[in-house]
Amino acid sequence: MVKQVTEINDASYLFNTGTGFNSQDYLGCHLAATGRAVFRVWAPHAKAVAVVGDFNDWQPNRLKLLGATGIWQGQLAGVHAGDLYKFQITTATGQVTLKIDPFAQQFERKPGDASVVVEPVSMVWHDSLWLARRKKSHAVNRPINIYEVHLGSWRRHADDSYETYAELATELIPYVKQLGYTHIELMPVMEHLLDASWGYQQLGYFAPTSRFGSRDDFLNFVDQCHQANIGVLVDWVPGHFIRNYDALYQYDGTPTFEYADAKRADNRRWGAWNFDLGKTQVQSFLISSALFWLDQCHLDGLRVDAVSNMLYLDYDEGREGQVNQYGDNRNLEGIAFLQKLNTTILARHPDVLMIAEESSAYPQVTGAVADGGLGFNYKWNMGWMHDTLDFFMMDPLYRHDHFNLLTFAFVYMFDEHFILPFSHDEVVHGKKSLMHKMPGDRYNQFANLRTMLTYMLAFPGKQLNFMGAEWGQFLEWRDWSALEWVDLKDKLNKRMQHFTATLNQVYRQNRPLWELDHAPEGIIYTHTDDPESSTMSFIRQAKRKYSFVVAAFNFVPVERREYRIGVPYRGHYELLLNTEDQAFGGTWTKLETDFTADAIPYRGQPASFTVTLPAMGALLIRPVKIMRGGVKHAR
Structure with missing residues (x-):
């Protein structure tokens, strides 16, 4: 009994001091062999906390506050895997609300958002050879050619319903292998409610979305990718979270996960709430989330979304003029968090990729933390991407007057370790598909697209292309429907797809195209x-x-x-x-x-x-x- 109390105290201490990097093993719902379950939740300013679910007919069972830890705990009988549950929070003012479990590893399918009781991960993996290769030779020293995918719209059933993780494994993995890509990058698969958010307004930071199946179905998908020698990267959002009031917002009736300053908490640009990155418990929560995806799900890296929002106090609308104690606009807590995140992750997993989606000219994004850098492995080269697209969208008659759009990147190409992205953001919201951006008649559009993709392949840096570009889909991306696979009945689209596969093969087989990308x-x-x-x-x-x-x-x-x-x-x-x-x-x-x-x-x-x-x-x-x-x- 003394040992158990000590372990609990140690876990709560680590969580509260910002060093609990496996907090999901302590907080949340944990089944015991006796058919009972232990529930723990952090709600430091709550007046009372209870758990409700299928196992108690949604009638509250009160939890007990563990001293000054801010953590509430209780043990219930008759809890089984698959049961739905929520936490009932009574605030200091007496308001009663139902909240999700922040550490849940599965949620019910939308429109519901109840957490689901799951067994501990007991996956039997078959990717030891892949992981051994990954440790032996870091991806920085290998070709990286990424196929970016939105799972909800890559393919769909005839009735427009989603394909499952199992079906995607059967169809997507052989396709990516045939096309010669080295990695798949998934737009966020963390649980989210709003389809139109594409997963960037997240609900469950430890839960693969239930749209396509269970947590274990997702793990099997990753395992099959690795068996096919395909790496898996996933977009992850530690800067902000979903607005819904039954999620993380004012979790215990006060700002818990978000900033106490309402102006800093409100993220107008994305319609979300900003995490308080200076709060130690939030650091434990987010770093635990990142490590969960890398440890438990065997991911090969995370692309950290909207890094600029975490670097600057005045990045969002309505925050103009905000400065720190030194009189500049740097978000010191955000910078320190990113350095801590990357230091922690790369110490434990030096062979994974931490990738920054950072749109400003902030220095040393991929620089060493010891030298004042943020510690990422890679940064998306947004400047190269915008300049290259602007050049190729231009009528060739005028290109000679704007050649600097291509040559300017030569000035800074080695300032960071770059990935060259033609991502989802560039083919949506009226921006047109890559194919549709190209000038001239249909033949010239294909010719431009082939030349642009070859230029990308030859330019120093790793590379990423969004799905559909490989065959020159004309329609811009629509998240609510599948890609236009019917295009491949047209010989020009089919030949474009063949070109992409050949180009990718040339890339992989020729070391000069990737061996000294950063020198x-x-x-x-x-x-x-x-x-x-x-x-x-x-x-x-x-x-x-x-x-x-x-x-x-x-x-x-x-x-x-x-x-x-x-x-x-x-x-x-x-x-x-x-x-x-x-x-x-x-x-x-x-x-x-x-x-x-x-x-x-x-x-x-x-x-x-x-x-x-x-x-x-x-x-x-x-x-x-x-x-x-x-x-x-x-x-």
Whole structure:
């Protein structure tokens, strides 16, 4: 008995001091072998707390406050897995409300939001080989090519109902593998009520959404991804939470999870409440949530949403002019929380990815915490994404006047470790699909899209594409219906899909395209200062001296014959990819596949060769046998 009390005191102490990083093992509902269950909930300013559910005909059973911990506890008999329950909170003013269990690992299907009693996770995993590989070679040193998915609209049944986790495993995993992506990134799967929020206004921070099945169904989905050698990343939102009054808001009748300052608590931009990131119990809650998804669900990383909202006091509407004690707009609690989050997670899981969706120019997002950085592995390169889209949306006639949209990113490409994203945010709310953004007739739209995706692949940084872009869906994304799979009956869409699979294969098989993504020596600028021709070429270099890929781009629909490209060595080169190959929907029926570089210096390189650069197209070329000092070197 003394040991049990000590363990409880230790767990409550850790939770209250911001160091309880497995708080879900203590708080919430926990079944015992005797058919009983222990309920614990943090409600420090409540007058009384009870639990109601299927097991007591929704009549309150009072819980007992554990000293000064702010935690209420009770043990009930006759509680079984699958039972629904809530906590009944009596506030200091006598108001009685029903609240969710913040630590629930499953919820009933919407429109209900009761928590569900579940057994402890007892998953038998089959992904030991995947995890061993992940530990041996960190993803930073491997190709990362992410397929971003909204599970509710990737595919649906004929009656428009959702597919289950099991059905998605059967269909989505082979599809992603066939297309050659390395990872799936799921838009939030944490439980949420409002479909239109896409999961970014979360209800359950420890619960996979019940839309597609149970918690264990989700675990099986992840396990099958890993068995297919596909990593799984999930979007996670520690900055703000759902507005609903039966959720976390004023949980015990006072600001509990959110800021006490109403102005700081109110998140107008997203219609949510901001977490008080300086509160130690909130830190325990959120870091426990992150580790739950990584520990218990075997995820390979989290993309942390809306980081900018946590970095600045004045980021949201109505908070203009807010400053900290130093007179600037930094949210010091938010910055400290992010550093603590990443330090804690990467100490326990140095092989997972922590990715920041951060839209400002805040410095050192991926810098080491010891050096004042935030400690993320990666940051989405939003500047590159906006500039690249703006350039490709432009009529080619005017592109030469705006070439800086492409070249500006060369200035800062190594300031952070970047992921290049063409995400869901860019193909919704009237922004048009990637395909629809492209100028010209249908043929030219496909040509532009192929060239843009090749430019993305060749540019330093890992990469992400949202579902539907792989075949050039014309309609912008609609979260309420499935992708337009009927498009694939059209030969141009089908060939675009084939192009994407080929492009992804070229990426994975050629180390220069990913091995030195974050080092200046990973790129050699050969022809990047010629806006008048609207062409560009550069070389991506691998660690091995003689391993590199030449990338050449033509951003206007005018074929360039005898286009000279400078390279480091004389020798023989071969074609990896021509975006205008007829097999991809282009017009070239006969490809130039072999090139000879002679000792003709060009643009700072000692050798060069000429190609026919396709109109509105791109070429990827690599050396086969090169000459250096009179000696041949094979690739």
